[in-house]
Amino acid sequence: MKPAHKKILIALIIAAVIVSIRVFGLDHLLSLETFRQYRDQLLAFTSHHYLPTVAIFILIYIAAVALSIPGATILTLTAGFLFGFFGVIYVNIGASAGAILAFLAARYLIGDWVQKHYGEKLASFNKEIAENGYNYLLTLRFIPLFPFFLINIFAGLTRVPLTTFAWTTIVGILPGSFVYIYTGRQLGIIDKPGDILSWQIILAFVLLGLLVLSPVVIKKFMKQKRSNSTNVPEED
Helix, strand or coil, X not given: CCHHHHHHHHHHHHHHHHHHHHHCCHXXXXXXXXXXXXXXXXXXXXXXXXXXXXXXXXXXXXXXXXXXXXXXXXXXXXXXHHHHHHHHHHHHHHHHHHHHHHHHHHHHHHHHHHHHHHCCCCHHHHHHHHHHHHHHHHHHHHCCCCCHHHHXXXXXXXXXXXXXXXXXXXXXXXXXXXXXXXXHXXXXXXXXXXXXXXXXXXXXXXXXXXXXXXXXXXXXXXXXHHHHHHCCCCCC
């Protein structure tokens, strides 16, 4: 099978899985109402089958993130409700593994083609990513206003190394995970996921993201300053 045909086949399989999940309403299972309805059963099952529950949870999280299915927030809340602060570990494993799969899929199916056909036009962009890619990725991960799945796909279209994408994802999702895991203990009294992120918490995440991005800004400022100083004409 030709590489192009193989990519088309893989893309069709992924699309078919996503469409099937939506058609059969499986994505609605990852809702606050569903977990509220079955929270007692989930707690009972977890207490009797802890390790299998952890394994099932991680696999569901990986699938949800890899296929860009909404519900990661609910899953993180549920981890806090079922596993306490150990849930941070399980969420990080599931979210990071799912993000890496989405990243690899985007790079394999589209990213290589984009770089091959538009590499010259993207030269300056690729250079910027090579120098400061980890700063940008950490900033995007820290600030919860940017959709998680879009970052995975967009990064796959760039030349950012897989190792850089992986470690910035693992580190970048930790602050948000702690907030949701802590709040997950109150899963029964939360009306909607939006109740978790107050403006103070969002502001803290934004400031954290800007702090990570500040070295890039300072570097560009100093570079521009040196450039201007060298271009100043000497007096006779």
